[in-house]
Amino acid sequence: MQKKSIRRQIEITISIHQSHNIKTKQFTFAFPPNELILESGKKLGPITITYETYGKLNKEKTNAILVTHALSGDAHASGNHEEEDIAGWWDKLIGPGKFIDTNKYFVICSNILGGCRGSTGPASINPNTKKEYATNFPLISIGDIVNVQKELVDHLNIDKLLSVIGGSMGGMQVLQWMVAYPERIKSAIPIATTMKHTPQQIAFNEVGRQAIISDPNWKNGRYYGSKIPAKGLALARMIGHITYMSDDSMKIKFGRRFKLNKEKYKFGAEFEVEGYLHYRGDSFVKRFDPNSYLYITKAMDYFNIENGKRLGSIFKGLKTKILVISFKSDWLYPSQQSQKIVKACKLARVKTTYCDISSNYGHDAFLLEVKEEGQIIKHFLNSVLSNDWKESPLTIQKI
Amino acid sequence: MEGITINNPENLIECKTILDWISAESSVLDLGCGDGELLSLLIKKKRVQAQGIEINQQAIQNCIIKGLNVFQEDIDSGLSDYPEKSFDYVILNQTFQQVKKPAFVLEEALRVSSKTIVGFPNFLHLSSRLKMCFGGKVPVTKSLPYKWFDTPNLHFFSIADFIEYCKTKGIKIEETVVISKNKKVRVFPNIFGEIGLFLLSK
Incomplete structure (x- = not known):
């Protein structure tokens, strides 16, 4: 008889801030011999993911939103930590009574795989050598980052996220969710992002x-x-x-x-x-x-969800409702790149809304031009949550 | 660009006509959908699969509040992404006279749809004619409410002009409804009609 290997998982609460209901937690999984197989084929484990949650998960588990961070972000998206007093990187957007209202939604944000803010990355200790991985850390992809986020969502027992939202590299993760786990998300909001980097980027x-x-x-x-x-x-x-x-x-x-x-x-x-x-x-x-x-x-x-595919086939069959947002003065991830995402959605007949917001903040607008962006996101999430009569009978999703 | 306002009862015949023309559970693209009133009505009454295109930021937000799918795009260039016959219907209601290149937009609308609905104000309605002839000024009327210096309307044409244009381009006019004071106009539509509504195909 084959011996069943027990999948070991560890959950640690680092700190709880009662006043804001902010919890910084760690989740460790992929213990040998069940390491995570990366897109490169290499194995990595154990993997620790640091994450925070805001608000409460409802009984039906239908109000969970995953927020994905950009290059320099971390798990601390909202509220203030008492010991540091640094506001979360999207604090203007996420919080009680804010555009992504944590009185209504359960918001999750995790530090990405490869990061250095509490999740496993090159500065973590390699259990085989007892030293930092440094450049022995395997190359990781946006796909790997999202696979790890999916493990976290599984761990939280959430079958379907109400939405996954992120800007810049966070937007790449959103696009990756759309192609890798379309059945796990009800909606997606890629912001100021691209399906692949240009030579300039x-x-x-x-x-x-x-x-x-x-x-x-x-x-x-x-x-x-x-x-x-x-x-x-x-x-x-x-x-x-x-x-x-x-x-x-x-x-x-x-x-x-x-x-x-x-x-x-x-x-x-x-x-x-x-x-x-x-x-x-x-x-x-x-x-x-x-x-x-x-x-x-x-x-x-290396991120490239086009990857030689025809534009119309990238999001084919996607039942997820999409909101694409770009900013007019963003020259690092210019509007045309978002419009290409929109075109791919159009060709695949995905339910899509696109907003090109006026702002002179450049790429930073996704963090700073919160009023316009926030309103749009708020109303969009409302319509996804209510799942009302606007849903076409041909594509209506059964809950 | 503003779409139809159903709260305004004067537009009701326009709405009813469009509702009559559109078959249930079809796919509809509304070019210049404004606040999305017409699309919401079509979803409610006809359970259509709706998509809007609109340029105004505030109007887009109002569409999102209604749960509509809408693209912030220019109508003049927004259709090129779609392959032929992508929609059962494309609607250009009260926006056709506002686009930069109406000939191109109409051609594109006909290409991506099975049927195209066009609605526009008749520039040669009787009251306009009288105001022009006797007032000596560019007319400001109910269906053409803007002064010359801040009108969104870029092209001025009559119902007769439009019918002639369709003939020269081989566009089939399947239905025509001419409206004045929320009633259908049957005699001398080019004189008494304020609004022309056409169901077209090619």
Whole structure:
């Protein structure tokens, strides 16, 4: 008789903030010999995922929303942690009485696989060597990231998510959910994202990676326990921030103003915009692992849900209701890329709504232009939740 | 671009006519769907599979509130993505006179639909004619309520113009309803009609 291997799972609650009902938890699974098989064919396990939830899951488990974060995000999407007092990265959007109302919805956000904010990534300890994985960490894909999120959703006993929502790389994860687990989502909201990176987008990521790799402190990724390649990571972040803003938003925010009490014509940060980029770069170093930056940007560059398929066949048969959002001043993930997603939905006859929101924030608009974006998301979620008479009889979904 | 407002009883005949023309459980694309009133009505009464295209941000939000699927796109370019006969019906109600290239848009609408519904204000309605002849000014009437300097209407034509155009392009007019003061006009429609509604195919 074959011996059944028991699938071991561990759940730890790190902290509970009663006032906001925010729970930071960890879920560990894929213990050997049941490691997760990655898209590359390599095995990885055990895997720990750090996640937070906001609001309450209803009895029928029909009000769960998964929020997926972008490159530098983490599980902390909403509310304030008492010990850090840092608001979640989408706090303007998610919370009690907010656009994604946690009095009504149960919102889940997890740090991605390969990340460095509590989930398994290159800075985690490899159980075989008892040392950090560093560059021995296997290459991961957006598909792997989503597969891990699916494990978490399974673990929470949620059969069908009301929606999966995310911007930028978070939007890639949303698109991946649409093709990998269409039967597990009732709706999806990909924001300011793309079905695949263009050469320009890959190029920006490569400059960021090279900034890290060419930092002498990088040492082939084996810098743990010594000086980290801080200069390289800060530089990567500075380049990133230029691409997240627009020409207009920079003019409004900084103009050509100088920082005060500085002598001119020195190669320091004299202009306000320089000071801002330095500040952004330096603060990023305190919370982000350079190797994670390398792995995650690679996952973004390799992401391609078109993958040689005809545009009309990508979302064929998808019963999920889709809301695509882009921002007019976003030149990193320009509206045309969202419109291509819309075109793929059109050709597959998927129920789709598309909004191209006016904003001069550039790519950052998905985090900042919350009023317009929030209203649209709020009304869209309402209509998905009510699942009312608008559903066509031909495609009506039985609950 | 604004679609039909059903709260306004004057539009009721327009709505009824479109409802009559559209068969149950068909697929409908409304170009310039406005707040989505017409599409909501079609879903309610005819259980159609509805899609709207609209450019105005606020109107789109109102569509989303109604649970409609809508694309924020320009009508002038929004149809190119669709293969032929993607919809049973395409509706261009009170938006046809507002597009930049009406000939192209109509051709595209006919290409992607089995049947196309076009509704527009008759520029040569009697009151317009009188205002032009005796007032010496560009007419402002119920069906053409805008002043010359801020009108969304880009093209001015009559019911006769439209019928002639369809003939020259080989577009089949399956049904015509001309409306004035919420009643169907049967005599001299090009003079007494305020609004022309056409069911077309090609």
